[in-house]
Amino acid sequence: MSVFDASIQVFLAPVVPFLKDDSVTEIMINGPTNIFIERKGFVEKVDVKFDDEGALIAAVRNISQFVGRPIDEERPFLDARLPDGSRIHAVVPPVAKNGTTVTIRKFSKTKLDMKDLIAKGAINIDAARFIDVCLYLKKNIIVSGGTGSGKTTILNILASRCQPNQRILVLEDSAELKIHNNHVVYFEARPADESGKGLVTLRDLVKSSLRLRPDRVIVGEVRSGEAMDLISSMNTGHSGSMGTVHSNNPKECLTRLETLAMMTESDVPIQAVRSQVASAINIILQLSRMQDGSRKVTHISEGIGMDLQGNYQVQDIYLFEQTGRDKDGKVLGSLNPTGTIPSFMKEIEVNQLPFPKELFFKKGPNSNPPSPTPSKPENQAA
Ligand SMILES: Nc1ncnc2c1ncn2[C@@H]1O[C@H](COP(=O)(O)OP(=O)(O)O)[C@@H](O)[C@H]1O
Ligand SMILES: [Mg+2]
Secondary structure, three states: HHHHEEEEEEEEHHHHHHHOOEEEEEEEEEEEOOOOEEEEEEEEEEHHHHHHHHHHHHHHHHHHHHHHOOOOOOOOOOEEEOOOOOOEEOOOOOOOOOOEEEEEOOOOOOOOOOOHHHHHHOOOHHHHHHHHHHHHHHEEEEEOOOOOOOOOHHHHHHOOOOOOOOEEEEOOOOOOOOOOOOOEEEEEOEEOOOOOOEEEEEEHHHHOOOOOOOOEHHHOOOOOOHHHHHHHHHOOOOOOOOEEEEEOOOOHHHHHHHHOOOOOOOOHHHHHHHHHHHOOOOOEEEEOOOOOOOOOEEEEEEEEEEEOOOEEEEEEEEEEEEEEEEOOOOOEEEEEEOOOOOOOOOHHHHHHOOOOHHHHHHHEOOOOOOOOOOOHHHHHHH
């Protein structure tokens, strides 16, 4: 055990059992006595507490010393990683009104793969195969969703399913992805040190990555000006790039990317940014955390440019349709093709990819035309 690890055991003692419990995904500390955890998608209050505000702030100061980033009244925020890879964010009073406020996003040791997502009902086999088609054709894909909806998990899976002869450059603010592929190179941004030196932003990493002969550029979480660089790289021949964006539906995802791209100091007019976003993003994979705590792919949508008024045009290829809840509250429904054929159907055909047009039509009694290919049982996944 490292010294850092040992000190965590002491300073964070009240929540250590939750750090060790793999079924807990998040720990939320709102002052010394008001502590919540998330388990299986549900948030519950737990009966543990720190002795007082002093004990909690000591824990945060201790972590800040280990990672070499100060936290005090003047600099009230701390972003850090615990020795087990979990991400911690802390805010101290007076900004934090409840007392020192901390969230710990657990690092999940079990990495899900596409088969797991199918087994959990997060996606189905046809939709998963369609995503493989998009990957093969090097479409630019954005995974969109709220916090904890499974974006990083699915991005990891997508990148692991790319052709093994491709060079994948991974750029993150805080290293989370662990891609199973042949040729993966990782980079992590760095905050400035105490004297304000040494800052390396995601923007810097995106710029540098383009000179490192990428076949694909993957940005873990697009949340600032790097959106601009990613979008222009997608438009200048680096297709097959991917990233995640925090947004609630596919159209909002494009608007969000536009807003983030506008955060750069450049004086590119908004119309130009908008048309760059519209042409860069081919596929949006929308995820949601449902009322029952499960995570699901709710949309697989295609960005098809802009209309004459300059609005983004998005067409849904797959949509999750909820049919009800079972007696335990579990969400019932399925991810169905909408009957819309992607604009790149021709590419699918000329590349002889095993994804016939019929699969884009809805199955079931009201469907037209019916699919001639019966879907395989889910356990025979990709
Ligand atoms: N389809 C899923 N079913 C169940 N758990 C999932 C699923 N996708 C992700 N998770 C779990 O949910 C947590 C949050 O996932 P993550 O990918 O980090 O979300 P995000 O990047 O959207 O914040 C992780 O513990 C992850 O293992
Ligand atoms: Mg994430």
